[in-house]
Amino acid sequence: MPNPVTPSSCRLHPPALVCPLGDELAGIGANLFAGRRGLTTSDAFTPGRPLPLGQVTTRLPDDADWPAEHRSRNNRLLAAALEHLAPTIEAFRQRCPQARIGVVLGTSTSGIGESEAAIATQQDTGELPADFRYQRHEIGASARFIAERLALEGPAYTLSTACTSSAKALTSARRLLANGTCDAVIAGGADSLCGLTVNGFSALEAISDTPCVPFSANRRGLNLGEAAALFLVTAEPGGIQLSGYAETSDAHHVSAPRPDGEGARQAMQGALAMAGVSPAEVDYLNLHGTATALNDSMEARGVAALPGGTGIPCSSTKALTGHTLGACGALEAAFCWMALEAGRLPPQVNDGATDPALPALALTAGGKARLRYALSNAFAFGGNNIALLLERTP
Numbered sequence: 001m002p003n004p005v006t007p008s009s010c011r012l013h014p015p016a017l018v019c020p021l022g023d024e025l026a027g028i029g030a031n032l033f034a035g036r037r038g039l040t041t042s043d044a045f046t047p048g049r050p051l052p053l054g055q056v057t058t059r060l061p062d063d064a065d066w067p068a069e070h071r072s073r074n075n076r077l078l079a080a081a082l083e084h085l086a087p088t089i090e091a092f093r094q095r096c097p098q099a100r101i102g103v104v105l106g107t108s109t110s111g112i113g114e115s116e117a118a119i120a121t122q123q124d125t126g127e128l129p130a131d132f133r134y135q136r137h138e139i140g141a142s143a144r145f146i147a148e149r150l151a152l153e154g155p156a157y158t159l160s161t162a163c164t165s166s167a168k169a170l171t172s173a174r175r176l177l178a179n180g181t182c183d184a185v186i187a188g189g190a191d192s193l194c195g196l197t198v199n200g201f202s203a204l205e206a207i208s209d210t211p212c213v214p215f216s217a218n219r220r221g222l223n224l225g226e227a228a229a230l231f232l233v234t235a236e237p238g239g240i241q242l243s244g245y246a247e248t249s250d251a252h253h254v255s256a257p258r259p260d261g262e263g264a265r266q267a268m269q270g271a272l273a274m275a276g277v278s279p280a281e282v283d284y285l286n287l288h289g290t291a292t293a294l295n296d297s298m299e300a301r302g303v304a305a306l307p308g309g310t311g312i313p314c315s316s317t318k319a320l321t322g323h324t325l326g327a328c329g330a331l332e333a334a335f336c337w338m339a340l341e342a343g344r345l346p347p348q349v350n351d352g353a354t355d356p357a358l359p360a361l362a363l364t365a366g367g368k369a370r371l372r373y374a375l376s377n378a379f380a381f382g383g384n385n386i387a388l389l390l391e392r393t394p
Contacts, residue, residue, distance in 0.1 A: 010174045010242040012231050012390065013092075015188070015334035016085035018077050019227035020054035020321045023084065029338050033366060035347040037320050039211055039223055045198035052211050053193060054225020054322025069135035072111035073192040075145045077228035082146060085186070088232045089150070092184055099183035102154040103143045104172045106165025106189035108326035110158075111136035113194035142190060154182055160326065162380035163288075164247075165189055166229060167329025167388055171245045173233040183235065188330035190228035197325060198224055204255065212291035213350035214316035215300065215363060219291040225322025229330035240337050243373075243391040244277065246270025250383025256294055261302025263385045268306055268375060271387040277373055279306045282389075284339055284369070286332045286346070286376040287361075289316020290323055297358060299377065304359035312375075313364040315348035329378035333388050336374035340392040345369050 017023065020038030021031040031038060039052040060076040061083070093099065118132040135141060139160045147156035155176065159168050166189025173185035191197075201207050201224060208221035233242070248270070250263035257264075272279060288299055303309040317335050324331055335346055347366030354360070376388045 008178045009235050009237045010177055011234050011236045011239045012242055012337055013088050013234065013239065015337055016081040016230045017227065017331065017334055018056055018058065018080045019229070019324065019331055020056060020225050023058040023080060025338065029342060032317065032320065032335060032338065032346050033342065033344045035320065035349045035366060037211060037349065039322060045193065045195045046202065051198070051207060051209060052223045054223060054324065055193060056226055068131045069133040070145050072114045072136045072141070074107060074110055074142060074190050077190045077192060077226065078142060078146060081228040081230045082149065085230050085232060092232060092234065096183060100154045101152050102176055102182040102185045103146050103152060103156040104159065104169040104176070104185055104187045105142040105146070106159045106169040106326045106329065107139065107142050107191055108160055108162055108165055109191045109194055109197060110139050110141050112196050113192055116195050146186060161384050162382070163323070163325055164329055164378045164380040164384045164386045165326035167333065167378035167386040168247070170231065170233065170242060170330060170333060170388060171247060171386065174242055174245065177233065177235040185233045186230060187233050188228070188230035189327045191226055191324055191326040193224060193226045206292050208291065212319055214287070214289035214291040214319055214348070215296050215355065215358065215361065216350040217353040217355035218351055219293065219296060221292055222290045222318065223322040225324045227321065227324040227327040227331045229327055229334050231330065238393055240340055241391045241393055242388060244271040244275035244389035246274065246387055248385045250385065252383045255381050257298040257379060258383055259298055261298040261305060263383055264299055264302030264377065264379060265305040267385040267387040268302065268377065271375065271389040275389050275391065277389065279308045279312065282312050282373050282375050283371040284336065284345055284374045285312045285314035286336050286374065287314050287316040288377040288379045289318055291318065295379065299379070300358040300361055303361055310359060311362055313345055313362050313369070315346050315364050317346050319349040329386065332378070333376045333390065336376045336390045340371050340374050340390060343368055343371055
């Protein structure tokens with residue numbers, strides 16, 4: 001059920017993103033609001049079966065001189081995002097030189113890709129590579145990497161709750177501010193493409209061989225992607241605030257969502273209730289929208305169960321980036337941040353084939369709009385649901 005933390009200021013400063021749409025906010029925004037897919041086709045993880053993947057193709061920092069335990073694509077994605085966040089962090093440190101800064105991140109892959117390569121080497125040679133370090137594979141590696149890179153001494157931990165991981169990092173950051181543990185938190189997440197996730201979702205028969213079409217009658221599954229998304233979160237007023245959130249747990253099935261969407265509805269309703277906002281006041285909803293049969297059906301029913309929910313302009317941006325798993329909660333919250341800042345709606349990209357079996361949602365074609373509140377959904381295996389409400393303040 002919703003966490004009862006007393007509401008307080010929770011400012012989300014401009015996000016730092018590295019994703020299939022680019023690594024600069026201006027360029028990412030241009031692609032986002034134009035509905036341009038950032039997918040490429042590759043069989044790197046599925047030899048002989050080319051798949052659309054949301055691969056990051058922009059330059060990433062070289063990790064050759066890093067300590068061996070930090071060398072991973074996941075950390076390179078984070079380091080690239082951190083380069084873009086650095087001016088915001090430095091400006092805050094100038095304002096508050098004694099600030100206690102924490103780190104809370106979400107991931108589901110960490111350095112698994114590097115462990116896959118090391119195990120392949122061991123199979124060929126009988127030995128693990130000399131520079132192999134198991135620490136890069138640990139879930140906690142992401143937060144430890146940033147804390148050490150910035151010489152931070154505050155709380156630093158990583159959450160791994162599958163596809164809600166980085167959304168949960170943002171709610172955790174809000175709680176750390178509300179209870180006085182931190183003055184600021186670097187929060188978000190990262191996930192990198194690797195053989196385990198691509199083949200794992202393939203084994204679940206959840207992968208589409210063509211670009212995904214969320215909420216279409218012809219949807220056949222998801223495309224996977226990778227990204228890093230970071231925010232500096234402070235207890236300062238103004239700007240764009242994380243005004244409400246709620247987390248629920250269905251405990252329905254290990255991988256399938258609760259069919260009626262009730263847990264999703266409770267999360268959305270709880271986030272709105274925390275901020276004292278009605279569904280009619282929500283100007284945009286970023287749907288989790290994986291383009292799988294069960295997820296889209298569940299989510300459409302959950303939205304329709306909100307009073308006036310079918311009238312909320314909404315879209316799933318996973319059609320553009322692929323499903324970035326542990327990074328998607330923070331990445332899509334960042335897309336909501338960008339929508340609020342620009343006064344523009346990210347369009348729904350699919351084939352236009354309405355699914356008559358689903359409640360009719362107000363899937364948006366994009367364009368300019370007056371936006372104050374944006375809601376973002378994140379759902380995960382095990383029935384873990386999170387909704388985040390962002391507010392653009394005067």
